[in-house]
Amino acid sequence: MAEKIVQLAPLLGLIDAPFMNAIAKVGGFDEIFAPYMLADERSIPKPQVITRRFSEIGKHVNLVPQLLSNNANAFVAMANILYDLGYPKVNWNMGCPIKFVVEKGRGAALLRNLQQLERLLDDTISRLKPELSVKIRIGFDSSEEFPGIIDVFNKFKLNELIVHSRTAIQQYSGEPYRQTFIDSAGSSLNPIVYNGDITCAAEANISLPNLKGYMIGRGAISNPHIGLQIKNLPINNAPTFKQFATEITRWYCARNSLNRLKELWKYFAKRFDNPNEVFAKLQTINNSEKFCETVESLF
Numbered sequence: 318m319a320e321k322i323v324q325l326a327p328l329l330g331l332i333d334a335p336f337m338n339a340i341a342k343v344g345g346f347d348e349i350f351a352p353y354m355l356a357d358e359r360s361i362p363k364p365q366v367i368t369r370r371f372s373e374i375g376k377h378v379n380l381v382p383q384l385l386s387n388n389a390n391a392f393v394a395m396a397n398i399l400y401d402l403g404y405p406k407v408n409w410n411m412g413c414p415i416k417f418v419v420e421k422g423r424g425a426a427l428l429r430n431l432q433q434l435e436r437l438l439d440d441t442i443s444r445l446k447p448e449l450s451v452k453i454r455i456g457f458d459s460s461e462e463f464p465g466i467i468d469v470f471n472k473f474k475l476n477e478l479i480v481h482s483r484t485a486i487q488q489y490s491g492e493p494y495r496q497t498f499i500d501s502a503g504s505s506l507n508p509i510v511y512n513g514d515i516t517c518a519a520e521a522n523i524s525l526p527n528l529k530g531y532m533i534g535r536g537a538i539s540n541p542h543i544g545l546q547i548k549n550l551p552i553n554n555a556p557t558f559k560q561f562a563t564e565i566t567r568w569y570c571a572r573n574s575l576n577r578l579k580e581l582w583k584y585f586a587k588r589f590d591n592p593n594e595v596f597a598k599l600q601t602i603n604n605s606e607k608f609c610e611t612v613e614s615l616f
């Protein structure tokens with residue numbers, strides 16, 4: 318079986334330039350997905366605005382931009398700008414379950430009306446310059462929707478179909494429908510990627526001929542070596558967890574972004590014997606210098 322690829326999931330509000338730069342140095346991740354940008358017909362950003370948005374991300378990061386949209390013209394316009402800026406592949410977010418996104422008919426809402434979804438894809442794909450990757454949920458209300466969703470995408474040629482194997486109504490918690498994925502994903506004519514609660518290499522063991530690989534989200538924050546481990550590559554030459562977490566902590570401390578750091582440390586803390594204590598200690602700190610010093614003392 319061909320080697321599976323490993324992708325870093327987009328995590329808006331958790332992962333941006335410093336995390337991407339640090340994890341790309343660790344290695345093991347073939348692609349790193351950026352959190353979504355809105356593609357709305359009334360406000361297509363100029364190329365310079367997109368370049369500025371990605372300006373702190375290093376050249377060593379193999380970045381896949383993601384767009385949130387329910388409008389073919391807007392999606393095509395922005396995806397083609399991204400292609401011209403050097404991104405050969407763009408991801409379409411059809412999985413976001415957040416209320417204000419779904420109410421506007423974007424994200425996972427696109428999975429609710431499959432005829433409309435087919436028309437949208439039909440209107441978009443022939444005009445796209447980049448390869449299209451799509452990220453979906455296993456269903457909106459129920460995982461039983463999955464085979465029908467796959468059938469719609471089978472009518473189009475995608476770079477890949479990434480499946481967060483929870484329903485939209487589950488949001489981000491509860492068990493993923495891993496077995497439903499295994500039972501139905503084989504019918505996808507497009508290469509398929511599994512996503513949902515992979516926290517160690519042993520969990521990346523799905524055997525399907527059309528499985529392209531795994532997308533890892535929160536599991537990569539507490540274990541940045543997971544990509545290397547899935548690929549059975551040595552981790553001794555990679556930056557250690559201490560170096561990884563310290564580099565990111567220093568970056569945010571230098572910019573006084575303690576709220577973001579506290580979010581990340583909910584996951585970093587899991588690496589310590591006493592995670593609740595570690596997190597509680599950091600949560601009360603409101604001074605960047607003190608935060609950084611405390612982190613150094615933890616290791």
Ligand SMILES: Cc1cc2nc3c(=O)[nH]c(=O)nc-3n(C[C@H](O)[C@H](O)[C@H](O)COP(=O)(O)O)c2cc1C
Nearest residue numbers: 326327328329352353410481513514515533534535
């Ligand atoms: C805080 C947070 C932000 C997220 N932001 C995005 C996003 O911008 N685009 C997207 O497609 N998914 C987003 N997701 C979903 C993740 O990409 C991923 O599908 C989900 O966390 C399941 O993978 P995991 O169990 O490995 O974390 C987000 C999830 C969380 C928890």
